[in-house]
Amino acid sequence: MLRFIFKRVLEAIPVLLIVATLTFLLLKIMPGGPFDTEKVTTPEIKKQIESYYGLDKPVWKQYVDYMDRLIFHGDLGPSYKYFGWSVNELLAGSLPISLELGCYGLAFALVFGLIAGIIASLRKNTAGDYVPMSIATLGICIPSFVTGPLLILLFALKLRWFNTSGWYFPRDRVLPAITLGLYYMAYISRLTRGGMLEILNQDFIRTARAKGASEWRVIWKHSLRGGLLSVVSFLGPAISGIITGSLVVETIFQIPGAARFFVMAAFNLDGPMLMGTTLVFAVLIIVMNLLVDIAQVWLNPRLRFEE
């Protein structure tokens, strides 16, 4: 297993290099400059600003300088948009918040998705199946920029249980987590139902029941591990989606997370910020995929780490 992890980490290095290089090049191709503003400054001033950020050097030199700072000093450079801040500082402040939000969203999705899926599979083709699965279909269809404001309207503005926005008190986490997790919860519940149904029809489940095992034991001990395989393989893309996709939720709820930087950096042509967020998210996704792969082998003895 250690060898497997080691190999995957080694593989990640060229992937990250390619991501960094491609992002860098794409940024250079984009029209417009990061320091273009509505009120145009004199060419002299613009030149001063650009030379401060090294943008007057040839592109290959900028690339070499950037990679040098990144690899040998872990320095992601200064933000072109937020003049007084370095990308490291901005990400250090915002990434933990995005991750925290992601964890809540994922926890919400897993807990409620699994429960709904298991119930639906046990109550196949009854109301107990149709109701949660219809809700799940809705959850998959309705985008978060609709569910977010709807939840705010109901729980924050009508019932006054929560704040409409902000990230100050523990209760401020509830609505964003639900909004973020709803889609994944819906998806997970459908996958769980499918996986569980497949397993519950197997002979060994009938044997277990015939043996007189309690229903709880049948579900927990015999079915769940196999039934969850598809859920676990979905977790990889789900986690990437939650990490990079929390932009909408962060904007609706005014949460100071990193996903907003990620998207806004592209609009602002804030090169170092875009590079920084892209790389950090790439690392996160690689790590999460690795964890998911490990979990998959653990759940499914038919798989081995040798691939």
Place this chain on the structure above:
Amino acid sequence: MRFEFSTLWLRRLPFCLGALAMLSFFPGCTKRQTLVEAGDHDQILHIGNGTEPQELDPDIVTGVQEYHIIMSLLEGLVTEDPVDLHPVPGVAERWDISPDRKVYTFHLRANAKWSNGDPVTAQDFWESYKRILTPSLGSEYSYMHFVVKNAEAYNTGKITDFSQVGYKVIDDHTLQITLNNSTPYFLSLLTHQSWYPVNIRTVAKYGDPYLRGNKWTRPGHYVGNGAFVLAKWRVNDVIEVRKSPTNWDRDRVRLNAIRFYPIDNEDTEERAFRAGQLHITETLPLSKIDYYKANYPGLLKIGPYLGTYFYRVNVTKPPLNDKRVRKALAMAIDRGSIVTNVMKGGQLPAYNLVPPGTAGYTSRTHLEENIAEAKRLLAEAGYPGGKGLPTIELLYNTSEAHRTIAEAIQQMWRTRLGVNAQLVNQEWKVYLDSQRTLNYQVCRGSWIGDYVDPNSFLDMWLTGGGNNETGWSNPEYDRLIAQAAATADPAGRLEVFQKAEAILMDEMPEIPIYFYTRVYLKRPEVKGWYPTLLDNHPYKYVYLESEKK
């Protein structure tokens, strides 16, 4: 039976968990005090402030949002009256003006102090002005100082000796400023952030004061001389300033703190206002204006704003190099309809460029909306009924309001003139680049005055001016703008601007559409906050007072 029992339990699990979760939130939830209620009690103002500030260094930033925070932290020689923004004494308690109105001598008050307790001296201002004009800092607002003798030469590197620039420290409390021309709006200029002092010793402590990337603006580092001091800065979250214990005018300040929230989503901001999290919003979504007009007219504020929304026309490419075509396009726009049906925020239709009443100037030029005349001009230019005229590209930056206006105008041109227009939208930076490189035909633009004077709207159209961006050039116009700058008599000067604007409106490198207003929400307990042309609200006069119940 066991089967039934266990699934029943499972089925109830989500409800149990949900109920548990809700129960845990109930205590304290039901009768919670809102931020606004708590703020009213403690004199803490909660303001929606648009976007996250790029920086809080007055010599570097250019945005309005940044300015709205910085004006609480720093104070210039003169400051603004809260009602109409006319210049009132700030750090300078009085000033003398030479008979030719070119030399201003400012007498600084002895009790003006930085937040670290040091006195604010004439030397501080001199150092600050040197900093903003130093080329290596790359300050984008350095041009605000160009009315001062040799300031432009120093900023562009033509001279390197700062003592030749028109600032002179007479003693600790006396500063003399020598101008190129008598500049009637000079005192208003001084209220701009580019004229604020910075504490150069503090700036030098956290980096090179003449380079960017200095860390002096962090909470704990920031030393200011304004009515408030920086207490908290959490990126994309909140900036808090607290009442300064050292400001010379601290007895007047009634707010204990102001919290600025950088909420860039206007729907989120409006919801926060509704939930009692904000006293004042930055803006209001277009779609909500009618609702507030009908239901809460007392909360909806529509104030004047010194800005014009217009279309730039690239005059270097046919067919728009023909001013008859440009005028025809301008005449066929129904501005009244755009203002009432699209914008709905009390904007004024613009028939000229400079907003009416700007420092006593109201343009006599009035663009006529006349379809018959527009058709005649178009025919005269060789395109009768729009025939033969290639499709015109209308460029705007991606935004709901810009798109709606562009669609309305596209429709007006088609039905009234038979002119086809194609709408093109681009992301902000790409749009700016297209505009700057004249890679467009007609393009949405806007201008917000830097100071209350027609010059702020008219000198941008000078030949080769950085903000001209139309390729338009007119020697007579250039001459008139220069003449206005050299005219000492205020009435005669405005008369020169009248002539200049008449040329601009006849040549039509820009098609004015409407004059801005500020549309926002404000709670009734916010007092001392007046509608002002530049949307500045000096915070030392603002306080919170609820009506007696």
